[in-house]
Amino acid sequence: MSWSAILDELVRTRGPALFGYAYVLTGSRADAEDLLHDALVRTFRRGRQARDLNSAHSYVKKAITTAFIDGHRRASVRPRRSDADIHDLPSTAITARDDHSAAASGMADLQAALLDLPRRERACVVLRHLEDWPVARIAAELGIAEGSVKRYISDGLARLRTTRPDLNPIPDDGPETVSLVTRSGGTR
């Protein structure tokens, strides 16, 4: 398959999940699309990473994550799309912060709390608890020491709990950070 065929197939079949992942990190659809767009360019322009659908997929995910973590300086000089927020979900950060009343806003509260986390903490929490990556893999893919990954996850979860004390990170593991981060399997 040519690189452009792999690109189209990737966007068609994995686009929604990758976009959703980028959205969880950024909290904005426009930012998520930019992030995914840049990650696709990064992945396909060097050939090597885009040999097949699966390797391209994992490289795109990695590129999204590293660009997100490194992106704070870049973000300030980016041209913004004027209609950036038109299609945003009702549960974006702004909306969520204004709505603390109903139980139904729990997810919005979670998102708001997530978006308050520093980027590295946010990325580590999402990779560990949404993507079910083991700590060792997060450390390897992001080029951070395992100890730092554990600290980011534990600090991030502690902060999330101040907003959502009811939140149980992983049902079969208790609240102990140590047991959370040493699990090697996933919850799926």
Place this chain on the structure above:
Amino acid sequence: MNTLHDELAALRDTAAAGFSATNLAHSTGPVRRRVRRDRAVTASVGAFAVIALGAGTAYGVSLGTPDAGLAPAGTPSTSPTPEQTDFVGTYAQVTMVAGGTTDLVAEQLAEVFGVTVSDARRALDDMVTRDTAGLVTDSEGWIAPGTYSISTHGSLEEAADLLTAGRWPQFAELGIDETNIETLTIASLIEAEVRTDGVTADGTSYRAMVSAVITNRLAADMLLELDSPLFYALDTGGPFTSDDQRSIDSPYNTYLNRVLPPTPIGNPSVEAIEAALNPADTDALYFVLLNPDTGEMAFASNFEEHLANVEKLQAWYAENGADQP
């Protein structure tokens, strides 16, 4: 739905359902165009090419002409000038000449982005560190020679990304990877030592000959005794090095260290990289520039021959009134 995983998954899936409304879901055209442009950097090696990084293309602004960013090497473009409406902002040209050091582009980047040269250099180093997963942490050698058009409205990181992207397709084509990455260092030495496309009497290129001398000396556990890495370390020019200079304590001093310098000493052309990969079949262990005007070189496989060649160079300097070594 009260676990973190479930709630994050719900968040992701809600957003994922909206993917079909994005520009990206509608067309991968803008991604393809940016990929083609970045890949086209390969074409710039040893020639003059302009790679346009259109900041606007990343944000759903449509392109007037597909692949408008690539201008043919060194000649006026005969194709219609593309409409520039697809680009946001203005462009600055950054040039790397074959054999130039990375600081050459760092200085240009510093001017464009209003940062210090060391900040610009760090951005380039960081990009190479990221792309090689830490195997290489120095961007010396990693800028493919050519002229790059960078958007002044983009970020320094984007410019650094563009400038360091051109090596990858070259490496893929030539077969350079983490197992033989020192090829780039050898190529940078060849680039610094050979100034012409000259060939020996039997038609072997000077570059391949110098490559063979380097390979043969390393294999024989000899000192490389090259001036070019020393000039790099001292940030000076030639043509000769003094005894004082040859005794400095530096990993780039190949008069004292029996190994290659720790990094490339400049950004080699693809011709030099090819020569580094394919040394000539010769037992030569010495080379000298015979005529600095024409770039004529002489090679020798023993010290006596080499001394005779050095005398010829000294004779040239005597005749041409330049300082004696």
